Amino acid sequence: xxxxxxxxxxxxxxxxxxxxxxxxYSVSGNPYLFWYVQYPNRGLQFLLKYITGDNLVKGSYGFExxxxxxxxxxxxxxxxxxxxxxxxxxCAVRDLTSGGYQKVTFGTGTKxxxxx
Amino acid sequence: DGGITxxxxxxxxxxxxxxxxxxxxxLNHDAMYWYRxxxxxxxxxxxxSQIVNDFQKGDIAEGYSVSREKKxxxxxxxxxxxxxxxxxYLCASxxxxxxxxxxxxxxxxxxxxxx
Numbered sequence: 001x002x003x004x005x006x007x008x009x010x011x012x013x014x015x016x017x018x019x020x021x022x023x024x025y026s027v028s029g030n031p032y033l034f035w036y037v038q039y040p041n042r043g044l045q046f047l048l049k050y051i052t053g054d055n056l057v058k059g060s061y062g063f064e065x066x067x068x069x070x071x072x073x074x075x076x077x078x079x080x081x082x083x084x085x086x087x088x089x090x091c092a093v094r095d096l097t098s099g100g101y102q103k104v105t106f107g108t109g110t111k112x113x114x115x116x
Numbered sequence: 117d118g119g120i121t122x123x124x125x126x127x128x129x130x131x132x133x134x135x136x137x138x139x140x141x142x143l144n145h146d147a148m149y150w151y152r153x154x155x156x157x158x159x160x161x162x163x164x165s166q167i168v169n170d171f172q173k174g175d176i177a178e179g180y181s182v183s184r185e186k187k188x189x190x191x192x193x194x195x196x197x198x199x200x201x202x203x204x205y206l207c208a209s210x211x212x213x214x215x216x217x218x219x220x221x222x223x224x225x226x227x228x229x230x231x
Contacts, residue, residue: 009156032216032217034219036219036222041125041224041225041227042224042225043120043122043206043208043222043223043224043225044159044206044208044220044222045222046219046220046221049217049219051217090158090159094216094217102216103161103174104161104220106158106159107158108156108157108158109156109158
């Protein structure tokens with residue numbers, strides 16, 4: 001069975017400082033990994049994904065994520081946080097090795113609060 | 117612009133009543149999904165459909181039903197058998213049901229509450 005853990009319910013960071021939102025995963029094979037952002041009363045918006053290749057993935061709005069196979073982690077990062085980055089962030093995983101339909105498993109979400 | 121439209125945005129259900137949530141997409145995507153979002157629990161899969169006239173139960177299908185008569189439409193009915201329906205419901209789609217690398221596109225959700 002696949003799983004995703006987001007160990008922090010909330011992350012607070014000052015505007016202009018770097019931010020990290022943590023994600024660890026567990027799959028039986030090779031993972032596809034995704035990050036999404038959700039603003040209040042809205043749907044999820046795709047930020048970035050890791051499929052294969054370079055471990056550092058760049059996405060929308062200046063976000064990037066680092067895939068670390070040995071630590072089974074896929075942390076989301078941004079060099080300089082903006083107040084407008086305040087939102088709920090979800091990590092998600094899909095196991096490549098399963099046949100047929102491959103379900104996406106979402107983490108429980110991390111609320112990012114950027115303080116002016 | 118292409119996207120997913122969910123309606124209504126807010127819905128109230130009386131006890132013993134069935135209610136239907138609408139989900140329409142103009143992305144020409146084959147696969148569609150329904151998720152339930154509760155605070156602190158992430159998203160849980162209710163039903164999914166990889167192709168027209170076919171759908172499969174997800175992790176929490178009890179008390180829910182769906183249909184997929186048209187490619188662009190995937191309505192969700194919350195039946196009276198669902199005893200705790202209060203949640204935020206999200207519809208999503210991907211171009212290909214087998215495309216594991218594709219991100220999902222989401223609608224803006226329907227918030228369902230019990231009267």
